[in-house]
Amino acid sequence: xxxxxxxxxxxxxxxxxxxxxxxxxxxxxxxxxxxxxxxxxxxxxxxxxxxxxxxxxxxxxxxxxxxxxxxxxxxxxxxxxxxxxxxxxxxxxxxxxxxxxxxxxxxxxxxxxxxxxxxxxxxxxxxxxxxxxxxxxxxxxxxxxxxxxxxxxxxxxxxxxxxxxxxxxxxxxxxxxxxxxxxxxxxxxxxxxxxxxxxxxxxxxxxxxxxxxxxxxxxxxxxxxxxxxx
Amino acid sequence: xxxxxxxxxxxxxxxxxxxxxxxxxxxxxxxxxxxxxxxxxxxxxxxxxxxxxxxxxxxxxxxxxxxxxxxxxxxxxxxxxxxxxxxxxxxxxxxxxxxxxxxxxxxxxxxxxxxxxxxxxxxxxxxxxxxxxxxxxxxxxxxxxxxxxxxxxxxxxxxxxxxxxxxxxxxxxxxxxxxxxxxxxxxxxxxxxxxxxxxxxxxxxxxxxxxxxxxxxxxxxxxxxxxxxx
DNA sequence: AAGGCCTTGTGAACGAACGCACAAAGTCGA
DNA sequence: TCGACTTTGTGCGTTCGTTCACAAGGCCTT
Numbered sequence: 001x002x003x004x005x006x007x008x009x010x011x012x013x014x015x016x017x018x019x020x021x022x023x024x025x026x027x028x029x030x031x032x033x034x035x036x037x038x039x040x041x042x043x044x045x046x047x048x049x050x051x052x053x054x055x056x057x058x059x060x061x062x063x064x065x066x067x068x069x070x071x072x073x074x075x076x077x078x079x080x081x082x083x084x085x086x087x088x089x090x091x092x093x094x095x096x097x098x099x100x101x102x103x104x105x106x107x108x109x110x111x112x113x114x115x116x117x118x119x120x121x122x123x124x125x126x127x128x129x130x131x132x133x134x135x136x137x138x139x140x141x142x143x144x145x146x147x148x149x150x151x152x153x154x155x156x157x158x159x160x161x162x163x164x165x166x167x168x169x170x171x172x173x174x175x176x177x178x179x180x181x182x183x184x185x186x187x188x189x190x191x192x193x194x195x196x197x198x199x200x201x202x203x204x205x206x207x208x209x210x211x212x213x214x215x216x217x218x219x220x221x222x223x224x225x226x227x228x229x230x
Numbered sequence: 231x232x233x234x235x236x237x238x239x240x241x242x243x244x245x246x247x248x249x250x251x252x253x254x255x256x257x258x259x260x261x262x263x264x265x266x267x268x269x270x271x272x273x274x275x276x277x278x279x280x281x282x283x284x285x286x287x288x289x290x291x292x293x294x295x296x297x298x299x300x301x302x303x304x305x306x307x308x309x310x311x312x313x314x315x316x317x318x319x320x321x322x323x324x325x326x327x328x329x330x331x332x333x334x335x336x337x338x339x340x341x342x343x344x345x346x347x348x349x350x351x352x353x354x355x356x357x358x359x360x361x362x363x364x365x366x367x368x369x370x371x372x373x374x375x376x377x378x379x380x381x382x383x384x385x386x387x388x389x390x391x392x393x394x395x396x397x398x399x400x401x402x403x404x405x406x407x408x409x410x411x412x413x414x415x416x417x418x419x420x421x422x423x424x425x426x427x428x429x430x431x432x433x434x435x436x437x438x439x440x441x442x443x444x445x446x447x448x449x450x451x452x453x454x455x456x457x458x459x460x
Numbered sequence: 461a462a463g464g465c466c467t468t469g470t471g472a473a474c475g476a477a478c479g480c481a482c483a484a485a486g487t488c489g490a
Numbered sequence: 491t492c493g494a495c496t497t498t499g500t501g502c503g504t505t506c507g508t509t510c511a512c513a514a515g516g517c518c519t520t
Contacts, residue, residue: 028442055423074485074498092449110336116438185444193285201447208346212258214415219322304468
């Protein structure tokens with residue numbers, strides 16, 4: 001019987017800026033919506049409007065924005081430009097983020113050419129692939145280098161964010177090399193779990209997982225209907 | 231503390247199958263991990279092993295699996311094949327899901343060629359694009375049709391899941407057409423919010439949002455370090 | 461046959477997140 | 491200037507999700 005004498009006491013609220021993870025995940029949504037509103041010529045926006053434009057509930061919007069400080073004007077709303085700037089700053093998008101994409105298959109191609117990166121401060125600092133036949137090809141204005149160049153690109157371009165778009169079998173070794181070279185955040189598109197040191201951040205996107213979740217709900221609806229019909 | 235008797239409080243078990251959303255989102259993860267274990271020749275797996283292979287915590291694994299019924303053997307673990315079948319059935323992956331992909335740009339290409347779909351029961355039943363120059367091109371064994379064909383493909387192939395990989399500007403109108411034609415689940419890659427009737431399911435994937443969340447944590451780490459150094 | 465060992469299944473405590481509802485605070489019209 | 495109106499900011503109850511910890515249960519060795 002191991003006495004519960006360990007210290008399972010993670011100081012959740014460590015007195016520092018403690019903006020909840022769930023709120024962080026919504027900030028990019030607001031930013032996107034605000035971009036649209038700004039283009040439409042809006043100068044101020046209420047929490048209700050922003051909520052509609054970003055697909056969340058207005059109380060949540062207000063609470064999330066309150067974590068950034070209270071910059072709204074009661075009776076009026078928020079200043080669009082100020083909010084854009086505030087959110088961008090909070091997310092760290094006011095600086096340049098060099099990104100290295102590893103694996104230039106179909107998905108890597110799509111990512112390299114994705115317009116949504118540049119507008120948020122992400123710059124494709126390099127593309128690498130293990131296939132020599134792909135080296136030299138230019139994608140989205142950047143030439144593909146060989147996988148061997150991974151370390152030198154990370155160092156030369158001060159890359160801190162790596163994107164893995166390789167097959168699952170290669171992902172872990174690529175990840176290890178990225179981390180060893182100095183990358184501290186990884187976005188993983190390969191369908192596998194990555195092991196990284198605790199101070200390295202990882203997020204994963206698995207296209208087929210999203211479809212499977214959709215299928216679950218789809219099936220459930222059908223079963224429910226069938227059940228009623230029976 | 232002995233087991234409290236007194237007033238037994240069944241934990242709000244709504245007589246119907248009430249498997250929590252968070253658990254559903256993890257089932258595909260388990261399924262993937264189990265695939266790997268099966269290939270490695272494992273016939274049984276403990277919650278601890280499965281947890282390691284899918285990157286979650288073992289208590290969560292056990293609780294999630296318990297929603298599917300109790301099919302583990304104490305002292306041994308779970309039967310891999312049985313678990314695969316059980317999860318697949320729960321997710322509705324034992325049937326064929328025809329999928330229509332709209333927008334065959336870089337991303338649409340990647341999706342059409344993505345191997346992770348077929349192995350989970352998803353079949354690309356059609357590809358459509360608004361650009362006549364793309365019509366006829368073959369991607370992943372399926373020919374691209376014109377956007378005009380959207381409705382007829384949905385009906386002919388009994389498509390219930392649509393994937394939107396168009397620019398944001400086109401997404402809502404495409405979505406409306408999908409829904410009108412009978413699609414009841416939508417996976418949206420366009421960076422915008424979609425309005426749909428309540429009975430239609432939508433999930434979204436925004437590549438740049440994931441990067442922004444990474445950037446937030448990355449920045450935070452840097453600020454923290456700088457703060458200590460100061 | 462019996463006891464030890466391992467792993468499941470789950471009650472219960474904890475914590476995070478959500479959303480309501482409302483007071484506070486500012487604007488705008490008269 | 492004043493009062494009505496609008497919208498923010500947030501305290502609080504509720505729901506959802508995670509984690510701990512342990513009794514129940516089954517296998518295997520002796």
